Every structure is written in structure tokens, then in C-alpha cells.
Amino acid sequence: MIRVLLRAPARLAALAVAALLLAAPAQALDIEEVTSPGGIKAWLVQAHDIPFTALEIRFRGGASLDAPGKRGAINLMTATLEEGSAGYDSQGFAAAQEALAAAFKFDVDDDTLSISARMLTENRDKAVDLLRGALTDPHFDQASVDRVRGQVLSIIASDAKDPNAIAGQSFRKLAYGDHPYGSSLNGTEESVKALTREDMFDAKARVMAKDRLVVSAVGDITPEELGAMLDRLLGALPATGAEMPPRADLQLTGGVTKVDWDSPQSVVIFGQKGLAMDDPDFFAAYVFNQILGAGGFSSRLMEEVREKRGLTYGIYTYLVPKDLAETWQGSFASANDKTAEAIAIVKQEWAKAAKGAVTDTELEDAKTYLTGAYPLRFDGNGNIADILAGMQLEGLPIDYIATRNDKVNAVTKADIARMAQRMLDAEALRFVVVGRPSGL
Known part of the structure; x- marks a missing residue:
């Protein structure tokens, strides 16, 4: 591109x-x-x-x-x-x-x-x-x-x-x-x-x-x-364009796909099905993703995979709600001799996350960050125009900016538990590994 x-x-x-x-x-x-x-x-x-x-x-x-x-x-x-x-x-x-x-x-x-x-x-x-x-x-x-x-x-x-x-x-x-x-x-x-x-x-x-x-x-x-x-x-543009593509049939299954690449470390992408932005549980997933893998050094995966075991410099997760398909993904890189262990820990933490239990501190910290960071996005005419265009593409209401933080703050521990038990499945995770990992 x-x-x-x-x-x-x-x-x-x-x-x-x-x-x-x-x-x-x-x-x-x-x-x-x-x-x-x-x-x-x-x-x-x-x-x-x-x-x-x-x-x-x-x-x-x-x-x-x-x-x-x-x-x-x-x-x-x-x-x-x-x-x-x-x-x-x-x-x-x-x-x-x-x-x-x-x-x-x-x-x-x-x-x-x-x-x-x-x-x-x-x-x-x-x-x-x-x-x-x-x-x-x-x-x-x-x-x-x-x-x-x-x-x-x-x-x-x-x-x-x-x-x-x-x-x-x-x-x-x-x-x-x-x-x-x-x-x-x-x-x-x-x-x-x-x-x-x-x-x-x-x-x-x-x-x-x-x-x-x-x-x-x-x-x-x-x-x-x-x-x-x-x-x-x-005004001179044509009224209609090509027919839009159909929804994508998500074909991910659990397991590991290895792509041989001569390198001292392996690059790993993993994921499973995700949620659309209009899903009633999307904000619960958004808050929980902050706890699980999007929160930098405060996230569970960073704590378990990097801080406790030194298996990677960084690991992150992210929701990917595309127009025609949704995934919940993550990525990291690890030395070839540590990649298998890192993948095992990710699966272990994903299975733990699937139970949906979060502490009061985890929930409060995630909400504080997500609501506090949101106004910082509106730091100029260009960024605001970009956000407004994105809102329209997603079909969000014109008052979404005023209500968005309320939606984050409304997420409860019960909401996260319901969403996680419905969505997360460690056995459904597909790992793509590019490198020459040992033990896989």
C-alpha cells in the first residue's frame, strides 16, 4: 500500500x-x-x-x-x-x-x-x-x-x-x-x-x-x-459503484501453522473469531482486551510472557472488527528456543481469560485509561474530521462522542464474564509462526 x-x-x-x-x-x-x-x-x-x-x-x-x-x-x-x-x-x-x-x-x-x-x-x-x-x-x-x-x-x-x-x-x-x-x-x-x-x-x-x-x-x-x-x-461522481463483497466466512481453526524462515527468532500472530462493533458485548470485550493484552506493561499477557518469564520483549492483543468479518488477534516475537513455551503460556492465559474473572483493580484501571485517553484523540481539526468519518462508516450515532465513555464506564464484571465465556476459546486459537522454532 x-x-x-x-x-x-x-x-x-x-x-x-x-x-x-x-x-x-x-x-x-x-x-x-x-x-x-x-x-x-x-x-x-x-x-x-x-x-x-x-x-x-x-x-x-x-x-x-x-x-x-x-x-x-x-x-x-x-x-x-x-x-x-x-x-x-x-x-x-x-x-x-x-x-x-x-x-x-x-x-x-x-x-x-x-x-x-x-x-x-x-x-x-x-x-x-x-x-x-x-x-x-x-x-x-x-x-x-x-x-x-x-x-x-x-x-x-x-x-x-x-x-x-x-x-x-x-x-x-x-x-x-x-x-x-x-x-x-x-x-x-x-x-x-x-x-x-x-x-x-x-x-x-x-x-x-x-x-x-x-x-x-x-x-x-x-x-x-x-x-x-x-x-x-x-457531484460529478457516478451514482453507484461495484457490488459490495459478501461477508467473509471465517475459516480459523485451532492449532499451529509454521512457515519456515531462517532467523534466530520467530514472529507469531494468533487469533480467533471476534465481535462486531454493534455486538451488545463489544464494550465488554473492549475493556477486557485492555486487561488481557492491550494495556502494555499492565496487561496480563505482558506480565506472564515477558515480565515473569522473559520470553518476549512485547506481546499485544487487539480487536479487529472489519466490515465483513471480525477477529480477536495478538502478536509477539520470541527466540526460536522460547517460542513454544510462549505459545503455551498464551494458551494458558487465554483459557484463564475465558472464565471471565477480573479483579476490581483490573476493571477500574482499564476504565480509567480508556476513558482518560479518549479525549486526547481530539487534538486537531484533522484528527476530529477523521474520527467523524470513522463514526459514520461504523454507523455510530452523531452523539457517540458524548456517550462513548459512559458505555465504557457501564461495563461490569458480570458483563465481562458473560462475554468471555461466550467468546474466548483457547483451543480455537490459530497460531501462525514464521521462523525456525524448536519444540513445535
């Missing part, structure tokens, strides 16, 4: 810092739903302290919408969007952003294609017109496609030699099989080499459509101005 972030001049950087310092706390955000004259919806937080606006655009489906046999097309297309559009070649497009003190970023993952824009009020109209060209009239000239293709092929070659990337890809394949989640969004060397310029236009049409659009804006802009901007920027 190629991430494109174009550097803005010092003035935009200084205003971005000012936006960070002036950002309102989470509980003070006034979020408005705006509908443009053309029917495009967006969430807006007005902040007129400085003449700066952050805009976040999302398209559901992301790289999962690659056409059959065209794996990697949407990733390559996304990375080529800023290589020239309308009346600009790639150098002219970059120079125009620099002159406007604007910054655009294009990115894609399994579920979402994302566009981030930062612009000054005085240059907003021109910046919007420049971005509109990239979104509605990209050149995808052959030289640019070939240049970016070379960068993607370099990433694919690098990943083939990276044990962490190998472990991640092996786990995805075991978990999701032939579903798009089961393969890298970068594609393979073979699939990427076969992509044509025409495939870029097809990939764009598959994902960049108004029926899967989410928008948020934070900064020096009124609802009326935002509505007009949305129609000018996005």
Missing part, C-alpha cells in the same frame, strides 16, 4: 499546529449533519478560530472491490490519483498544491478508500477545484501508472522478505481463504504486472461512487459553504 502525503508550506504547517492547540475537547464538539443541494450528506464541526479546514472523504468497500483477477488494481489506482489530472501533469499537480498551501492525502485499506484534504479559507475554492480534478478527471497516463507500478512491485518484493508481513499474509489466508481479505491489497507480482491503464479507470469506477460516500469537515466553513463545496467537489 502506497501512502501519499504532499508537504504544505510553512504557513499551513503553522496553522495546523494552531488548530491542534485550539481544538475543542471531545465533550464540547457541536456536530451538525449537512445535506448539500445535490443530496450529499456530511458531518460538520464549525471552528472559525483560524482560517483552515480539514476535509475527510471515504468510500466504503476499499480494496475489497478489486475486480476478479485484478488484485491490486484499486491500490495502484489510489496511488496514481495525484499523478496528474485535468490540466496538470504530476509535477504541475504537486506545484499547484504547494502554491495554494493545500495538502492532499490518498490512501486505501481493505474496507475504505480515503482522501484527506487540508486547505486555507482564502484558497479553498481553488484547492477544491484542484482536488476535484484528481477525483473526477485523473489522467492515469501510462508513464505514471508504470512508475507507481514499480513502487508497488518493490513493496511486494520487500514484503516477501519480511517475516512480519509473511506472518500477516499467512494468517489472513488461513482466516479468510479466497475472500478479498485473504490476500494482500497490493496484489501479487503477477497480478500487478498485468494491470493496464484501462484497469485504473475501471477500478476508480468500482469504488469511487456516491452510493458508498462518507464525508466530514472540521474548521472555518459554514453549512452553506460546505454544501456548495460538496456538490462542486463530488
